[in-house]
Amino acid sequence: MGLLSKGSPLNWEETKKYADHVRKHGIVQFLNIYNKVKERQKDVLLWGDEVEYMLIEMDEKNGKVRLVLNGGEVLETLQDKGEKTNPNHPTLWRPEYGSYMIEGTPGQPYGGTMSEFNTVEDNMGKRRREASSVLNKNETLATITSFPRLGCPGFTQPEYKPTPVEKGVSKSLFFPDEAINQHPRFSTLTRNIRHRRGEKVVINVPIFKDKCTPSPFVEKFPEDDGEAARAALPDHIYMDAMGFGMGNCCLQVTFQACSIEEARYLYDQLATFWIDKLLAQHIAHLFIRDPLSLFEENIYLDDENESDHFENLQSTNWQTMRFKPPPPNSDIxxxxxxxxxxxxxxxxxxxxxxxxxxxxxxxxxxYKLDFLIPLSKVDENMKVAQKRNAVQEGMFYFRKDIYKGCNPALDSSSSAAQNGLDSEGDNEYTLMSIDTIINGKEGIFQGLIPILNCYLENMEVDVDTRCTILNYLKLIKRRASGELMTMAKWMREFVDKHPQYKQDSVITDRINYDLLRKCDSITKGEERCPELIGDPVNRGK
Structure with a gap:
């Protein structure tokens, strides 16, 4: 979600005049926080998840599904009924980029005990029921990464046409400004990124080439002033707005560590970030960027007690990992x-x-495990992960010896030495399949699931919680092995088998409706989907 300041947004020409001011004071604000809390120890181990939802309308009569642009109203209703009435309400709701999106989190963070794992699904269920209860007839809540007809004519309810040649923030050929959240942060980001670039966002995604797909596939843009024709690539789907990225949904987890040292270690391990560089070098890379959203009222701040300039740059660096200092004067x-x-x-x-x-x-x-590999290899992994059927066909760089210098209790069960692995230079990592990384392969890597199982065996866990955790790990294991489909593969197969699909790469309104109707039935538990989810025991409440 990022920083949600209020005030009068500045355009890009005005914002860039203050870019050095924001960077300078952002550094000062971080240093003030750092110097105040760098020695802080023994914070409670807390964590929480964030789930992003799409609001959709099922038009059964016309066989269409549309994104409903009333996220602001839904959000206000949920907050009025929840946190504004009861500070201890079990759910919290926040805005997201799309005006058809909302974000839900647990009302209070989860703690460090194993029994907390048994409450996650229940809280997610509360969120879904709570949000669903305030929707209009024929509307539902969808947790899908991307709406299949995003940017196609008539994809919103109410319907708005894009305004590429008129005044607006995105000037998109496909994505109307009304589909952007009305909070000024989001429109300001959209407009200022476009102005800073000197052109619209350019996204080209390879088209799924089927038997009847035109070859080469070349799009035509009737309202184009020439920009799209220059930017669009043959055999690609061209998109020209931030909404095609930030208008998608994701799942995130935030962890509060016990100290700055533990947070840095965790950040590096989860990002598989190499060469032991100082925290200063990590923070410094944020400040090579320009501020993208600035409000007139928030230019001159109290650097001792506020951190908006630091968060301005921090929250517009959309990385796979984010290192988050404590807010000023907070117990976080x-x-x-x-x-x-x-x-x-x-x-x-x-x-x-x-x-x-x-x-x-x-x-x-x-166990102080070591997953570090060069960041260049992490980048290569991300490129492979985006390819079709990457779970089964992709090969990813991963560290062979994760036990180097770790807790001897775990090290003794499986070490690099036992497998005869060299731990020098490039030999510290190799290409592995997702199945090998998650489930293990004898002589190559023990596997993350077996490591987690070993950890659980040494922990005191009640029967119900253990059953819940094992159900979850079973799903991950079977997805990684290919025994269960990923959501992307399941959706592709659904479309491919649909009687209206002409093997031309086109998802029609009817196909889209049937797909999302099926998704909604599975989400609500009205239909089983063993090829996607398996058949878990005690799936929750």
């Missing part, structure tokens, strides 16, 4: 945010991914 500790997960269809799946990551952090911290 040093935090790390894990950001790259795609949101899943059901609360069970989302809970499984959240619990898996949180458990992994416990193992990393408990």
């Amino acid at each position: 500790g040093w935090r790390v945010e894990f950001r790259p997960m795609e949101v899943q269809l059901t609360d069970f799946e989302n809970s499984a991914f959240v619990v898996f990551i949180v458990l992994l952090t416990r193992v990393i911290l408990s």
